Amino acid sequence: xxxxxxxxxxxxxxxGGSRGIGAAAVRMFSSAGAKVAFSYRSARSQAEMLAxxxxxxxxHPIASDLNNPEAARALVAETVRHFGRLDILVANHxxxxxxxxxxxxxxxxxxxxxxxxxxxxxxxxxxxxVAQIKAQxxxxxxxxxxxxxxxxxxxxxxxxGEAFHCDYSATKGAIISLTKSLASELASSGIYVNCVxxxxxxxxxxxxxxxxxxxxxxxxxxxPLGRVGRPEEIAAPVLFLCTEHAGFITGEVFNVNGxxxxxG
Numbered sequence: 001x002x003x004x005x006x007x008x009x010x011x012x013x014x015x016g017g018s019r020g021i022g023a024a025a026v027r028m029f030s031s032a033g034a035k036v037a038f039s040y041r042s043a044r045s046q047a048e049m050l051a052x053x054x055x056x057x058x059x060h061p062i063a064s065d066l067n068n069p070e071a072a073r074a075l076v077a078e079t080v081r082h083f084g085r086l087d088i089l090v091a092n093h094x095x096x097x098x099x100x101x102x103x104x105x106x107x108x109x110x111x112x113x114x115x116x117x118x119x120x121x122x123x124x125x126x127x128x129x130v131a132q133i134k135a136q137x138x139x140x141x142x143x144x145x146x147x148x149x150x151x152x153x154x155x156x157x158x159x160x161g162e163a164f165h166c167d168y169s170a171t172k173g174a175i176i177s178l179t180k181s182l183a184s185e186l187a188s189s190g191i192y193v194n195c196v197x198x199x200x201x202x203x204x205x206x207x208x209x210x211x212x213x214x215x216x217x218x219x220x221x222x223x224p225l226g227r228v229g230r231p232e233e234i235a236a237p238v239l240f241l242c243t244e245h246a247g248f249i250t251g252e253v254f255n256v257n258g259x260x261x262x263x264g
Contacts, residue, residue, distance in 0.1 A: 008033035016093030018047040020203030024235035030054040037079040072124025100164035118171035147190035183251030199257025224259030
């Protein structure tokens with residue numbers, strides 16, 4: 001028996017969608033029948049190629065530097081302008097400063113930059129997405145049909161910390177707390193809020209560390225499954241959490257990291 005993961009008739013916004021996990025999610029959501037708007041910061045050619053691949057009638061790239069809540073407001077507004085509504089938010093964008101930096105040498109500028117992108121931008125997206133979803137609600141609360149879904153992307157780093165990357169870990173830990181807070185706050189409105197927590201994934205952001213023989217071998221040795229993840233292996237659980245098959249799941253931190261969170 002086939003059990004399809006369908007998002008037919010839904011409109012999704014995926015931040016950081018031009019590459020890596022985000023691009024994999026854009027492809028999967030489009031294949032599942034959703035109309036997808038996605039943001040990119042600088043990879044315009046990649047974003048346009050991805051939209052063409054998925055179909056420009058159902059896939060809309062939007063340039064956005066998501067480092068403040070106002071940028072997030074504009075991104076949500078453009079999604080609604082283009083597709084008419086918003087049902088799903090996947091807050092996937094973020095930065096991971098690659099160089100190890102002890103806290104006593106971390107600049108205020110690095111701390112503020114990581115916070116503004118990884119946390120302020122996510123807060124803004126959640127704020128304005130929730131406002132839009134509530135504004136378009138027609139079903140009574142506690143209906144069996146969800147009014148909307150929000151999936152925030154955290155990390156193993158947000159659960160066990162990461163030495164010399166305290167800025168990144170702090171933002172990803174905050175996203176887990178944000179998930180739990182919003183899940184209880186929004187349940188009565190029919191808005192489901194969950195979190196997916198990857199570990200090391202083969203993306204542009206982690207390419208430098210994974211390619212270094214010493215660092216790469218050390219990273220793989222900490223993962224019980226013995227390898228890093230593929231973007232599609234993260235995008236698939238994100239998709240699942242936005243379907244009817246996840247109808248009794250909210251406030252969950254879904255670890256997708258090859259068991260790495262158990263070995264820290």
